[in-house]
Amino acid sequence: MADVADDARDWPTGRLLSTAARLVEHAWDDALAAHELTHSRVVALHLLLDGPTTQRDLARRAGVEEQTMGRVLRGMEERGQVARARDSADRRRTLVSVTDAGREALRTATGLSDEDPVLRVVEGTGSDPRAFRAALLALVQHFAARRWPDAPDGLDAPPDAGSPS
Structure with missing residues (x-):
């Protein structure tokens, strides 16, 4: 691994950023797995905090195929993190909602991110973690606005359909 770190000094910034992100x-996946969570489940739980919605809407907002979201929701339902019920306004629709167990799972994930090892690495370089987060947010906002110019807020736009979330 030392060779990769040494070679990385000559990499373009984009390659450094994408490698760091991966x-x-x-x-993050390893930390979540220790708590029987996945990145996809955390995304779905976060989206469900807005209130009950359909699987189709969740998939659209997460930027994944409906079938993919169905698999994610099945695993969450088995763990009691979500519940499905018929929409009282339209009995043909099924709504998905977060349960208390799902809220607790999201709190666990949030707690893991509060212990963010990335920010500890940034602190170790003598940089300001708040400035680092602000720079990351600026990058995300800038490139999201370019990618999804019609979205009211670039951060609300879903990633490419079919990409893992």
């Missing part, structure tokens, strides 16, 4: 995502 490595951080792997670390």
Whole structure:
């Protein structure tokens, strides 16, 4: 691994950023797995905080296929993190809602992110973690607005359909 770190000094910024993002995502996945969570479940739980909605809407907002969201929801339902019920206004529709167990799972995930190892690494470089987060947010907002110019807020736009969330 030392060779990769040494070689990385000559990499373009975009390659450094995308490699860092993948490595951080792997670390995040490992931390979540220790609590029987996945990145996809955390995304769905977060979206469900807005209130009950359909599987189709969740999939659209998460930027995944409806079938993919169905698999995610099945796993969450087995763990008691979500519940499905017929929509009283339209009995043909099924609404998905977060349960107390789902809220607790999301609190666990939030607690894991509060212990963010990325920010500890940033602190170790002598940089300000708040400034680092602000710079990341600026990058996300800038490139999301370019990617989804019609979205009211670039952060609300879903990633490409079919990509894992």
